Amino acid sequence: MVAQYLSMTAYTATVTVRLKHGVLDPEAETTKRSLERLGFELSALRSADKFEIDLDADDASAAEAEATEMTERLLANPTIHDYEISVAETEA
Amino acid sequence: MTVAVVQFGGSNCDRDAVRALTYLGVDAERVWHEDGLPEETTGIMLPGGFSYGDYLRAGAMAAQSPIMDEVRSKAENGTPVLGVCNGAQIGCESKLTDGAFTTNKSARFQCEHVYLRVERADTPWTNAYDVGDVIEIPIAHGEGRFEITEKRYDQLEANNQVLFRYCDKDGNSTDDANPNGSTGNVAGILGTSETVAVLMPHPERATLPDIGGTDGEGILHGFAE
Incomplete structure (x- = not known):
């Protein structure tokens, strides 16, 4: 059992939630419009929410599965949002 | 009939709702969400406000409260459920109804009187009206723009689940009469059954004669059936 606990790795899942295209x-x-009022020229601007979640998991795919469930159940509303998730080992 | 008006942290129309229902002779009481639904509950109202400060998305946090499991199960068994404003946002977030209410097209909080056209008159919430009736009720929201995928909007239409649309005083659902950019001028919809409805305008603010019009009382009468 001890070995199993030791095998858990600290990951950071980065979840980006944005409105669906359209x-x-x-x-x-x-x-x-405010940027344009400041004199900048731009053709479009999109906003997104980014969440960084630190969690322990057996491996990267388990961490991603957990973050996906968090996103589906709360962080994003699938009716209006798309999302992306990337997982990396947490830097010490 | 005891209507449970569910109070979350940040609800602020719960007292108004109880007062309006009491005025109509409907027994109603406020219920703190952590206490769960009382056994005698025969109707449920999710009131307006800013539950959990609208963090993440309006209604997203309240939708995760355990009481919402009770609300869903009561709704499935035919108990009337009405979500108003923040209660409508909670209703969508908790899948009592389809779609989502998100940021107004104006990107501003809007507090004004609007006209609604009654699209269905055969539900508990609209028995008092005829199809095509125009009623005047206030809105007060920053996130009331109804959004839904095209396919699911078509399904809502096909299933006749649109209850109210924003319109002008003659009943025309024009872009000018759409206060927040809602898809199809939708102001209120039904869930899968006619006893479950959500709407952004506030019927409880248009029920007591002393504070303005009474066009909204017919909606709250849904609890008196």
Whole structure:
């Protein structure tokens, strides 16, 4: 059993949640207009939420599966959001 | 009929809801979400407010409260459930109804009177009206834009689940009469059964004669059936 506990690795799952393509993002539109008012030229601006989750798991795929469930159940609303998850060993 | 008006941290229309229901002769009481639903519950109202400060998304946190499992199971057994404003957002987040309510097209909080066209008159919430009736009710929200995928919107239409649409005072669902950019001017929808409904406008603010119009009382009458 001890060996099993020792085999857990610390991972950081980075979850990026953004609105699905085609879903209006009024806050991003407002931010874009403000940048333009400052004199910047830009053709588009998209916003996204990023979550960094530190968790222990047996391996990277287990960490990703756990983060995926967290995202599906709470962090994203699948009706309006798409998401991406990347997993890396936590830097000490 | 005892209506449980479920209070989450940050709910703020719970007292208004109890007052309006009591005025209509409906027995109603506030229920703290951690206490669970009382046994005698025969109706459930999810009131407006800013549960959990609208963190993450409006309604997302409250939707995870254990009481929502009870609400879903009661809803499946035919208990009337009405979600208003933040309660509507919680209803969508907890899958009582389809779709999502998200940031207004204006990106602003909007507090104003709007007109709604009644799309169904054969539900407990709309028995008092006729199809095509125009009623005036206030909205007060920053995240009330109804969003749904095209395919699921078509399903809502096909199943006749749209209950109210924003319209002008003559009943035309125009872009100008759409206060928040909602898909299809949708202001309120039904769940899979007619006893479950959510809407962004506030019927409890249009029920007591002393504070303005009474066009919303017909909706709350759904609990008196």
